[in-house]
Amino acid sequence: MGSVHSPGTYLQSLVHRLMHRLGAQFTVGCTGVILADIKKPRSRPLDPQVFFLSSRWLCIRRASRPDILRSIPGPETPRSSMHDYTFIYFGVRGRVEAARILLADQGQDWKEDVVTFDLWTQGDLKKKCVFGQLPGFKDGDFELYQSNAILRYLARNHDLYGKDNHEASYIDMVADGVEDLRMKYAKMIYQNYEDGKAPYIENLPKDLRPFECLLSKNHDGKGFIVGSKISYTDYALLDILLTHLVLAPDCLKDFPLLHAYVERLSARPNLKAFLESDARKARPINGNGKQ
């Protein structure tokens, strides 16, 4: 009997199903390197096979049966190919940045289908968008609009929606609070930057205080905004806070918990790499160059 060592249950069940399909007998260990040598097939002798998990793929090689040479996405790998994510959006951070931050932190790949101003104003893309606006999003053939629906879709895909209905509801509540702030910010940036910036910054503590307050009530502000693990709303909140730190670098000086929260999340290795990446730096925050 061969043995397979896999790092998690999802992978184990995947391996079980594949082995079963191949008619091989096997056992599945629980940790360690993925390496299996299948020696006793159920029905007929098979060539020795090697199963391994690279950083992207669980690969099954069978020398004598190239027709069943298969590649299966490895779900627990840092860069997963289970999904085929594409953002269709203008070349800015804007309403996609929270989702980019989420995917980067979760070790996911995605593609950017960048829409130029000319294409948007002259082509018929706008007509094809459900609400006549971007961002659009695809996961393979699945197409979605509305930035917050996209975030929640990703949250469901990557277990970023809390542990139960109460947590999920708080997570949504915070996300709606972030959305309110985003709308105010966008109105000032796009409609009233010159005259509106100073009063906006003056009023900002009133808008930020509820988040500081919420944070203080959850693990003394030392963890995430809701619950005990990161959720999609942390990414949305982090994004809007980073955006405001550009607008008003001192805006968190009276909010020690939010300040530490931003530092803590931004230091997560995948996030740090993304936040410091040239691709991100090259994207302006907003479409009119104001920030």
Ligand SMILES: N[C@@H](CCC(=O)N[C@@H](CS)C(=O)NCC(=O)O)C(=O)O
């Ligand atoms: N509620 C929408 C708002 C989308 C939105 O405001 N999109 C802007 C860019 S951020 C847009 O498409 N502007 C071009 C237009 O309206 O023609 C969402 O969250 O996705």
